[in-house]
Structure formats: structure tokens, C-alpha cells
Amino acid sequence: MEATFNTIYGRNLICELRNFVHRPYLVVTMEELWERFEGAFDDGLVGPVFASSMDVEMLEKALDGLPPAECIIGIGGGRAVDTAKYFAWRTRLPLFQIPTSMSVNAVFGHRAGVRQNGQVRYMGYAVPEAVYVDFDVIQSAPAHINRSGVCEILCYHTGHLDWAYADRLGKCEAKWPYDQRLVDAARQRFDLVMTHLDDINAVNETGIRALMEANRWGGATFHNAGWNPRHIEGIDHFVFYALEYHTRRPFLHGQPVCLA
Missing domain, CATH: 3.40.50.1970 (Rossmann fold)
Known part of the structure; x- marks a missing residue:
């Protein structure tokens, strides 16, 4: 584990x-x-x-x-x-x-x-x-802020598509070759969140545990995978970074990520 x-x-x-x-x-x-x-x-x-x-x-x-x-x-x-x-x-x-x-x-x-x-x-x-x-x-936090946390997990889907596409084109970074094991592990957390969307929307205890456990894994896996982010984010985060850079204003993290 x-x-x-x-x-x-x-x-x-x-x-x-x-x-x-x-x-x-x-x-x-x-x-x-x-x-x-x-x-x-x-x-x-x-x-x-x-x-x-x-x-x-x-x-x-x-x-x-x-x-x-x-x-x-x-x-x-x-x-x-x-x-x-x-x-x-x-x-x-x-x-x-x-x-x-x-x-x-x-x-x-x-x-x-x-x-x-x-x-x-x-x-x-x-x-x-x-x-x-x-x-x-x-x-007690505003519901829209809590719900935006699902975007930290939904972006796994984009990351997997981007990584597979780069692999097909032969354009994966040498230090991050496509790894189905990492994709499958991330998909388990993605599926967990998708299973509990109603609970997360309600911000009940089941939903809190589901989303926080997914984010618990997601936060640590960047390090655990050798500082490899490919299985947990894709172009979505770069759109967010570009928006922040060009507008010089802060964003609620999940909103531009999910938009992208």
C-alpha cells in the first residue's frame, strides 16, 4: 500500500x-x-x-x-x-x-x-x-467550495487520456513512460468519487470520507510515483495555470480545472 x-x-x-x-x-x-x-x-x-x-x-x-x-x-x-x-x-x-x-x-x-x-x-x-x-x-464551508474538490479527482480522466495520447505519439517524457499500473490505481479513486457523487453533493459524512480519501491518495501519489503527475492531471491544470498567469487573479482551484 x-x-x-x-x-x-x-x-x-x-x-x-x-x-x-x-x-x-x-x-x-x-x-x-x-x-x-x-x-x-x-x-x-x-x-x-x-x-x-x-x-x-x-x-x-x-x-x-x-x-x-x-x-x-x-x-x-x-x-x-x-x-x-x-x-x-x-x-x-x-x-x-x-x-x-x-x-x-x-x-x-x-x-x-x-x-x-x-x-x-x-x-x-x-x-x-x-x-x-x-x-x-x-x-460549515460553502457548499460550492466543498463540491469543487471533485475536480481534483475528475481531472484524472483528462490526465489518462493525455498520457495515453502522448504515448501513442512517442512523445512521453523519458522520465515518465506510460504506466498502466499508475493509471489503474488512479482510476480506482476516480471510480470511488463517481460512486459517491450524491453524498459529496450533500456534503454528508460518507461523501466527506470518499472525497477526502481520494484526495489523500492523490496528494501523496505525486511523491510516491517519483514526482510523476501524469496519472493525476493533464491539460486541465495547465489551463488553470495559464488563466492565473494572464489574469493575475486567484481562482477557486477546482473551477478552472474542471472547466478545462
Whole structure:
């Protein structure tokens, strides 16, 4: 079985963090989320640090101003958990991650999706002590944000078509020759999500587990396949990156990916 991040499902998981994480602890989150979660922490807290930019230069400047801490807690969507991941990589501190929606698989990936000279780069390496999926927290996110997470899995279909097409043309990258084993493994997660579309649409516990388990595998397989993304994404992600680059504006990840 491929190694994936230790993932815990339950309720009241954020409030429990203060009872066991290393102290003092630094919370990395989004400014708009902090009012909601601030009361879950005690005098062991330093920060918080609000994730505002994924630009490498901005992250390095923020890194210089971090207060002393013994661990990092990331709470939020892709930007927050990737910022926490980047800081954990640069400081070599233990990391605990709490996604607040199902919109992306970033919480399950080893590298942080940063921006360097306006281009997407996947940088660093961090493995959290655990990822905590709180049903109440996920269900409180806007439904369209949660549902957009299926696009992280639906794009496997495009990736498989693109990879097979490149193979037929003899244009596969030498380091990523077509591998039916990887395609079949990805297809299992694709089929799992397709089987539970109604549950994911309802954002019930069954749907949360189905989509998060698929993203758990998908986030880790990039590393587990030798940094090979061919079985989990195709032209869809490049359309998203191009849109972001040319418009200079952020997007809800799943929407342009699924559009493509």
C-alpha cells in the first residue's frame, strides 16, 4: 500500500489540539477564519500568521518575522495549508494540518504550491504529524467550495487520456513512460468519487470520507510515483495555470480545472 498522510476523522478536533501539540505553537490560517477558531487556543499560542500570498519572496519575508515556536498548525484551504507546509519545511518544525474544506488536495501533498516570477512551482517537503478532518468544520464551508474538490479527482480522466495520447505519439517524457499500473490505481479513486457523487453533493459524512480519501491518495501519489503527475492531471491544470498567469487573479482551484 502506498504511504499516505496519517488522517483523523471526527469532531471537535481543533479544540483538542492545544492538549497535545508542542508548545508554544504557531497557527497559520486565513484572516477571515481567525475569529471563528481563535477561541480554540490557549496561552500556548504564538501568532497567528495570516496566509496572504504564495509568492516565494513574500513567504521568505514572512519567515523572517515568525515568532519562536515548537510546532506549526495550519488551518484553512490551499493557501493556508501550503503556507504552513512551506514554513514547516524551512524551519523543520513539526506540522499539524486542519483543512476547512474539501476544495483541494493540498493538505495531503508533500510540496507547497508557490509562485515564483508569476509561475507555479511546487517546492519543499513536509509530512504532517496528522491531518485532522473535522466533519463539522468541513460541513460549515460553502457548499460550492466543498463540491469543487471533485475536480481534483475528475481531472484524472483528462490526465489518462493525455498520457495515453502522448504515448501513442512517442512523445512521453523519458522520465515518465506510460504506466498502466499508475493509471489503474488512479482510476480506482476516480471510480470511488463517481460512486459517491450524491453524498459529496450533500456534503454528508460518507461523501466527506470518499472525497477526502481520494484526495489523500492523490496528494501523496505525486511523491510516491517519483514526482510523476501524469496519472493525476493533464491539460486541465495547465489551463488553470495559464488563466492565473494572464489574469493575475486567484481562482477557486477546482473551477478552472474542471472547466478545462
